[in-house]
Amino acid sequence: xxxxxxxxxxxxxxxxxxxxxxxxxxxxxxxxxxxxxxxxxxxxxxxxxxxxxxxxxxxxxxxxxxxxxxxxxxxxxxxxxxxxxxxxxxxxxxxxxxxxxxxxxxxxxxxxxxxxxxxxxxxxxxxxxxxxxxxxxxxxxxxxxxxxxxxxxxxxxxxxxxxxxxxxxxxxxxxxxxxxxxxxxxxxxxxxxxxxxxxxxxxxxxxxxxxxxxxxxxxxxxxxxxxxxxxxxxxxxxxxxxxxxxxxxxxxxxxxxxxxxxxxxxxxxxxxxxxxxxxxxxxxxxxxxxxxxxxxxxxxxxxxxxxxxxxxxxxxxxxxxxxxxxxxxxxxxxxxxxxxxxxxxxxxxxxxxxxxxxxxxxxxxxxxxxxxxxxxxx
Amino acid sequence: xxxxxxxxxxxxxxxxxxxxxxxxxxxxxxxxxxxxxxxxxxxxxxxxxxxxxxxxxxxxxxxxxxxxxxxxxxxxxxxxxxxxxxxxxxxxxxxxxxxxxxxxxxxx
Numbered sequence: 001x002x003x004x005x006x007x008x009x010x011x012x013x014x015x016x017x018x019x020x021x022x023x024x025x026x027x028x029x030x031x032x033x034x035x036x037x038x039x040x041x042x043x044x045x046x047x048x049x050x051x052x053x054x055x056x057x058x059x060x061x062x063x064x065x066x067x068x069x070x071x072x073x074x075x076x077x078x079x080x081x082x083x084x085x086x087x088x089x090x091x092x093x094x095x096x097x098x099x100x101x102x103x104x105x106x107x108x109x110x111x112x113x114x115x116x117x118x119x120x121x122x123x124x125x126x127x128x129x130x131x132x133x134x135x136x137x138x139x140x141x142x143x144x145x146x147x148x149x150x151x152x153x154x155x156x157x158x159x160x161x162x163x164x165x166x167x168x169x170x171x172x173x174x175x176x177x178x179x180x181x182x183x184x185x186x187x188x189x190x191x192x193x194x195x196x197x198x199x200x201x202x203x204x205x206x207x208x209x210x211x212x213x214x215x216x217x218x219x220x221x222x223x224x225x226x227x228x229x230x231x232x233x234x235x236x237x238x239x240x241x242x243x244x245x246x247x248x249x250x251x252x253x254x255x256x257x258x259x260x261x262x263x264x265x266x267x268x269x270x271x272x273x274x275x276x277x278x279x280x281x282x283x284x285x286x287x288x289x290x291x292x293x294x295x296x297x298x299x300x301x302x303x304x305x306x307x308x309x310x311x312x313x314x315x316x317x318x319x320x321x322x323x324x325x326x327x328x329x330x331x332x333x334x335x336x337x338x339x340x341x342x343x344x345x346x347x348x349x350x351x352x353x354x355x356x357x358x359x360x361x362x363x364x365x366x367x368x369x370x371x372x373x374x375x376x377x378x
Numbered sequence: 379x380x381x382x383x384x385x386x387x388x389x390x391x392x393x394x395x396x397x398x399x400x401x402x403x404x405x406x407x408x409x410x411x412x413x414x415x416x417x418x419x420x421x422x423x424x425x426x427x428x429x430x431x432x433x434x435x436x437x438x439x440x441x442x443x444x445x446x447x448x449x450x451x452x453x454x455x456x457x458x459x460x461x462x463x464x465x466x467x468x469x470x471x472x473x474x475x476x477x478x479x480x481x482x483x484x485x486x
Binding site: 050057058061065099168172222227231237241322324325327330 | 438439448449452455458459460461463465466469470475
């Protein structure tokens with residue numbers, strides 16, 4: 001072991017002893033510091049999780065969705081529109097999609113109804129997401145009671161668990177036969193909710209969307225890539241709003257940290273004086289203070305970020321989730337799959353740990369250059 | 379004569395309090411002269427049968443929350459997440475949060 005490394009290890013050993021001697025003060029700093037990091041980390045991690053959730057939900061979506069507008073609102077699309085859209089150069093296939101939202105009469109939650117592909121289900125059969133079944137205490141073979149468009153009760157036999165790719169789908173999806181779908185949604189024959197366009201060349205998407213807009217003025221083409229960009233920008237904006245509202249407690253903490261890091265207590269001054277008197281050099285004292293700050297800030301970071309990760313997987317949803325979700329709280333409650341990116345963790349680390357370390361360098365240097373005799377006399 | 383520090387501080391506080399009071403008086407004055415404008419707005423709102431004060435203009439469900447339904451925020455594609463900025467600032471109205479009317483179930 002080299003002499004340099006031994007010196008560092010000894011200083012670290014001393015730091016640990018020193019922190020233990022003043023454990024009450026240090027525990028308070030780590031606690032408050034950790035709480036601030038936890039709050040910021042919760043927002044950052046949840047934003048990442050929700051962005052990934054929305055991107056994942058769009059993964060299997062068609063490249064372009066065409067909706068008909070009626071009186072400025074989303075209306076039903078005639079299935080016959082598909083033929084004209086197929087003629088547009090670059091469009092691979094056009095499929096009318098039958099889906100609708102349904103309000104669960106018991107809970108008021110918004111569920112998604114879809115017609116099973118390939119007519120797999122018979123009239124009174126349905127499959128549902130695993131979470132839909134769990135929350136209703138249903139198993140395969142059980143009966144799901146819904147209310148039809150005209151208010152009549154409709155009982156569907158669960159024949160299986162629907163394949164889902166996101167937690168929201170698992171909590172809200174019900175697939176039914178076409179007959180049951182019409183009874184539940186009231187959608188007339190020959191109509192669809194929208195038309196799904198498959199396009200092979202992604203670079204042609206804006207041109208095709210523009211052509212649709214020109215040839216079918218009463219429709220609205222939605223490009224999937226635009227939606228992905230919208231969601232990324234949206235969740236960043238919402239997390240920005242939350243962080244801005246947290247600015248006051250964060251600033252209060254910065255003041256508190258600055259005060260703790262910059263102002264040395266009489267005990268600490270005496271300690272530094274003694275260290276210098278017994279032969280420690282200025283560089284050693286600065287190193288000591290830097291290691292102290294690094295230990296405190298790393299402990300707070302691990303505590304705060306660790307709690308934020310734990311909250312992502314705990315059964316109780318984090319308090320900031322409804323703010324990020326906005327009106328999506330009308331869906332059955334769901335937890336986005338936890339998503340942690342190295343970029344988010346690194347940003348959080350840089351924004352929380354680095355300022356604390358910088359704040360301690362100047363007072364450490366001032367303390368290190370003080371005359372030991374002067375300090376010990378007080 | 380040199381002003382004592384305590385007197386200077388007292389003066390500053392008194393000055394700020396005076397400014398605060400003036401701001402309050404000004405707000406009251408502006409409010410009283412705006413009555414005529416408010417009356418015209420009220421008449422217009424009655425005439426066009428407005429349902430909400432339309433605090434936001436981006437999404438129709440936040441512009442007229444009383445006319446929103448449980449599905450209006452998710453129309454882009456199946457299980458779309460709500461994505462307008464004002465969706466964070468105005469929460470769904472209370473009548474959308476509970477069970478559907480006539481379901482006979484207790485609110486959650």
